[in-house]
Amino acid sequence: xxxxxxxxxxxxxxxxxxxxxxxxxxxxxxxxxxxxxxxxxxxxxxxxxxxxxxxxxxxxxxxxxxxxxxxxxxxxxxxxxxxxxxxxxxxxxxxxxxxxxxxxxxxxxxxxxxxxxxxxxxxxxxxxxxxxxxxxxxxxxxxxxxxxxxxxxxxxxxxxxxxxxxxxxxxxxxxxxxxxxxxxxxxxxxxxxxxxxxxxxxxxxxxxxxxxxxxxxxxxxxxxxxxxxxxxxxxxxxxxxxxxxxxxxxxxxxxxxxxxxxxxxxxxxxxxxxxxxxxxxxxxxxxxxxxxxxxxxxxxxxxxxx
Numbered sequence: 186x187x188x189x190x191x192x193x194x195x196x197x198x199x200x201x202x203x204x205x206x207x208x209x210x211x212x213x214x215x216x217x218x219x220x221x222x223x224x225x226x227x228x229x230x231x232x233x234x235x236x237x238x239x240x241x242x243x244x245x246x247x248x249x250x251x252x253x254x255x256x257x258x259x260x261x262x263x264x265x266x267x268x269x270x271x272x273x274x275x276x277x278x279x280x281x282x283x284x285x286x287x288x289x290x291x292x293x294x295x296x297x298x299x300x301x302x303x304x305x306x307x308x309x310x311x312x313x314x315x316x317x318x319x320x321x322x323x324x325x326x327x328x329x330x331x332x333x334x335x336x337x338x339x340x341x342x343x344x345x346x347x348x349x350x351x352x353x354x355x356x357x358x359x360x361x362x363x364x365x366x367x368x369x370x371x372x373x374x375x376x377x378x379x380x381x382x383x384x385x386x387x388x389x390x391x392x393x394x395x396x397x398x399x400x401x402x403x404x405x406x407x408x409x410x411x412x413x414x415x416x417x418x419x420x421x422x423x424x425x426x427x428x429x430x431x432x433x434x435x436x437x438x439x440x441x442x443x444x445x446x447x448x449x450x451x452x453x454x455x456x457x458x459x460x461x462x463x464x465x466x467x468x469x470x471x472x473x474x475x476x477x478x479x480x481x482x483x484x485x486x487x488x489x490x491x
Contacts, residue, residue: 213431213444217243220262224422224432225415231442234415234422235434236300252297254379255289260408268304270392271409277312277389278407279345284313284386290378291390291409303372304410306393308334310342310369311378313386320375320383321364331368335393339367341402342389421452428454 213232215222226241227233241259242249248259250271257271275288293301303309314320320330331339343353353366372378378388391402392410399405415422418441422432425443430453433442445454 213433215243217241217248218246220248220259222248222262223264224426225413225418226262227433231436232431232433232444234300234418234432235439235441236297236416237413238434240297252291252293252301254292254377257289257409267413269411269413270406271411273390273409275387276407276409277310277347277387279342279402279405280347282312282347282351282387286380286386288378288380288388290380290388291372291411292377292379299414299416301411301413303390304392304412305371305373306335307372307410308337308369308391309372309375309378310339310367310389310391311375311380311383311385312367312388314364314368315384316364318364318384320368320370320385330374331365331370334369334371337391337393337402337405338369339365342367342369345402424453425450430454 213224213227213229215228217228222228222241222243224232225234225237227237228241228243230238240250240252242251248262250257250259250269255273257273259269260272261270263269271291273289273291275283277283277288291303311318311320333340342348351366375383378390380386380388389407390409391405391407394406418432421441421443425432428443428445430443430445430450433444433449434440435442435449441451443450443453450456
């Protein structure tokens with residue numbers, strides 16, 4: 186191989202690297218275990234939506250969600266339905282009743298509340314609540330506020346094997362000697378599952394798998410199904426992704442950013458005005474030098490092919 190050809194090939198390689206570095210990439214999409222972490226979530230600072238910053242963590246290939254009430258394992262992220270499935274290790278299921286107020290429940294920081302909330306068809310079954318619990322206050326004649334949610338409720342839950350060693354007080358239209366050992370209600374009725382504030386010993390949570398039909402509580406989907414939203418940021422993010430960018434935010438200014446590989450934009454990756462001028466100049470200089478080098482070599486020592 187002649188020196189001229191070697192230099193030419195090196196020049197072409199340099200140009201290829203410059204083009205590759207300039208192309209838009211997605212530095213924010215990542216993986217943890219078998220879950221894809223994508224917008225509005227992220228594991229890296231500055232990626233995703235600012236409403237979900239410092240929310241997800243990857244620990245030993247397990248995605249953990251951390252909010253004020255504790256840490257939860259993320260079992261699934263459904264980007265089409267915009268929902269998360271969370272597991273609380275202290276939550277009761279059909280096979281185990283966990284008391285002692287060890288459950289985390291579900292309480293988010295006030296500033297996160299617009300972005301995260303359990304779905305309407307998520308039933309919370311509060312266990313071992315005292316008669317002084319806020320759940321039972323304000324109901325005349327001691328009528329019960331407990332009810333089924335999306336076909337899920339305590340009457341069926343009592344049939345789980347976990348209750349075999351307990352003789353629970355059952356639900357009824359009124360309570361006299363004390364409230365039932367299980368009271369089911371939707372999240373909207375309690376707003377936050379805080380066992381200490383509600384004066385309850387434990388809780389279970391299940392969500393509807395509609396339109397699927399299940400035969401009993403043993404086949405319920407146990408966990409907390411949480412709906413998420415990005416508060417009108419969809420237009421900005423769609424415009425960013427349509428031009429090859431990744432949606433993120435400015436850590437210092439808490440403003441939206443479109444990450445375009447080698448520069449950031451406040452609108453989208455086709456907006457030259459918002460691109461970093463230094464990066465642009467370096468790109469143009471690199472392309473110019475590579476082109477000049479190729480032209481010079483070709484002029485001095487033309488390469489014949491064939």
